[in-house]
Amino acid sequence: MTNVIKIGSHDELIASIPHTLGFTPQGMVCRAFGGGPTARLDIPESPAEMDEFLRLLSDVYLHQHHPRRVALVAYGEDGAGCVEALAALGEALVSADGRGPEVGPMLWVNGEQWTDVLEGTRGTVDPGARARMGAEFALLGRVMPVDRREDLVAAMQGDPTAVAQLLPAAQARILDMDVASRRTEVEWLGERLDQFGREREYLSDHEAARVLAMMHGSGARDAAETRMSRERAPILSEFWGDLVRRAPSEVRDTAAAMLALSSYLDGKGAQAWVAIDQLTESHPLADLVTIALERAIDPRELERAFRPDPLGAPMQHAALHDTTAHQRRHDHDAHNGPGVDGAGPESSAPGL
């Protein structure tokens, strides 16, 4: 096989990690091979934090996922803390009665310097390895990583001024719509999302205000959500990321929740968390994405919910006629809670 990415040395392993995560990390990185996700978690700074650290990562690699091998790479200036975390985590994973993955190598990385804590060897990351990994991942269409996790937050900030000026009129327009007009508006949203997928044509300010004005409705969200898939997630993250940057604060939460969903489906857990952190209050979609992230659910598993429901189309059509008024009545109600047991009010609704 000639088109494999060659990770045959510590340098190449270290150089590959920012491309895998999307940013240059601090903390513990568990790089999985042979299935399962790659994980990043802060290095614990107290015994209580160490217990939680070991519980979280043991659950991921001993119970929820079963990779063949996990390489442990601890990033930080605090060598003692990094080595202690490496040793404790390595012990937790290999002492699992044969249920755990192979573990190794175990590396402490401080800047460009690495130390193999099992072999006692040291080295400096070869710039050539970084260049090679950059080229390899670029060939796979991966976006170049940002310098720090915090840069993911900065990338979600923008200027909402232009859309804010247009938003009141867009919201008034939505409120004046009858059922048929709202259905047409939802159809326009779906078509506009499809157009973006084909042409990458970003929304004008008027279109952005129009989308943001309708997205508080479950019907509009459903039209957007049902276009999600793991395959489409990267493109839809561009769409919703653009809206998060341009949205006024009062309508930004839903765009951030949509970005969290597309990021999660794309396998980018850090970006999904950062999007969720943008929300100002609880949101039904963001609450579900949070649960999926917290449970370390593989997005391929949750993607099943996005497959067409064989009964969905006729039910959706029938529901359309009696839900818009219902929707309006509930616009000022508190939405149903973040529980996952299906309890609480549920719209049946594709209306706005």
Place this chain on the structure above:
Amino acid sequence: MQNTRSRLEKRLARQLAAPSRLARLTAGSTSLDLVYLDEETQDRLDSRSRE
């Protein structure tokens, strides 16, 4: 101001309703970042690691 769940959100909620021993895995301020590579990238990395 938010409202009720969409159809897909209800399906997601049902799918997430199954009991999980990992519930509230990262409760509190700890955010565990998990990255799932696409199949093509994962396959290439795994292929090399077996060589």
